[in-house]
Amino acid sequence: MTLAEKTTKKKKEGFVGQKMIVLPPNIKRNIASNHLISRFHVVASGFYPHAIYHDRERKSGCSEYILLYCTSGSGTVNVSGSTSVLKSNHFVILPKNTPHHYKSSLLDPWSIYWLHFTGKSADHLYQRYSELGAEPVFLAYSARRIEDFDQIFNLLANSFEERNLEIVNIKYLELLANFLYAQEIDPLTLGRDKITNSIQFMKKNPFSLYSVKDLAAQQHLSVTHYSKLFRDKTGTSPKQYFIQLKVQTACQYLYFTDKSIKEICRELGFNDPFYFSRLFKKLMGLSPANYRNQHKMD
Known part of the structure; x- marks a missing residue:
């Protein structure tokens, strides 16, 4: 199979071993009226392992912010015409309502955890990310981070009941803070x-x-x-x-x-x-x- 033939096999999702949850509209409305989590909440999350041919383009962007965290392999991320490489132990946050295109490497397909998050506090969190350079950011590998992703995902998969959604989003906020404030939490993670x-x-x-x-x-x-x-x-x-x-x-x-x-x-x-x-x-x-x-x- 030629490279040209391979590049036609674009996939948004559908990978062996993938995990994905997208909240239905009625649950999103319930969260929006919940004073505890309305300012920050995750509306979709997942994990795509060895995601060969993964290729997602949104010409008008997305109404939520998107976190992509690469745990192995590599790929490229293009935001408003600027391309960067996303590789193992790096993360990127895509701005809302901004054209973007991201895809996995054909020769070294990435495995990525991803989140779509929104709310008034999400704007401030993205500002903190932009202060890191608004490009893929390196984080030292942490087994605990992977465990946290999996644990929170499993909690969300268990129930959309209000109390469960509250603890899920509180934990997701803590997880995102560990990405954005890694240097303050552990100076050796990023420097020194x-x-x-x-x-x-x-x-x-x-x-x-x-x-x-x-x-x-x-x-x-x-x-x-x-x-x-x-x-x-x-x-x-x-x-x-x-x-x-x-x-x-x-x-x-x-x-x-x-x-x-x-x-x-x-x-x-x-x-x-x-x-x-x-x-x-x-x-x-x-x-x-x-x-x-x-x-x-x-």
Whole structure:
């Protein structure tokens, strides 16, 4: 099957092992009149595991905010023409009433938890998110976070009775706060440790070439210790993470500039355009040329 044939298999939902709940209109009306949870409440939630061909576009946006939390794999998220890569241990919140298009990687399909939430407090919560940069935000892996998602989902699946909806939405608010205030809750989650310092160093130097040995030495760690700490925090190797950053930077150049692929490749420190193209296609599911053409057509 060719890549072109594969890209036609777009799916909004219907994945093996998926979980999804969408509240019916009468339940939404009941929540809107509940003073305890009307200011913040979730109207839909779910989990899509290994969601190959997942592709969702809303040209007029959605009336609720949407949280996407990637636990494995990767994909892309486009909001009002700006594209970013969403990968493992990152989350993004899509603004309400704003055109967007998100899709899973064909070669490394994502697994995502997602929420649609609304209410007057939702606007303030999105403002807190925008202060983090309004782009995919990294969070260190936490088994407890996954357990919380599953527990709250199961509570919601049990009943739409008023008291149950109250505790569900109180817990969802607490869960979202753990995303938005992670640094305040646990400073080491986002900063003040050697691996976060290393990640920041990579982000500031996407046009340089550094070996794992160089990166470990920069943090005064042995290669073995550095690599273990890095994988524990991010779920991937330093080399793979740095390549992902370079590909993400390449996406921006392909989208926003007219630089040739060879020029972009050279600026990112790759002497072999064919090698870079293979890396790009492995992560994005498209060659650099096809990626540019696809977005230029949009």
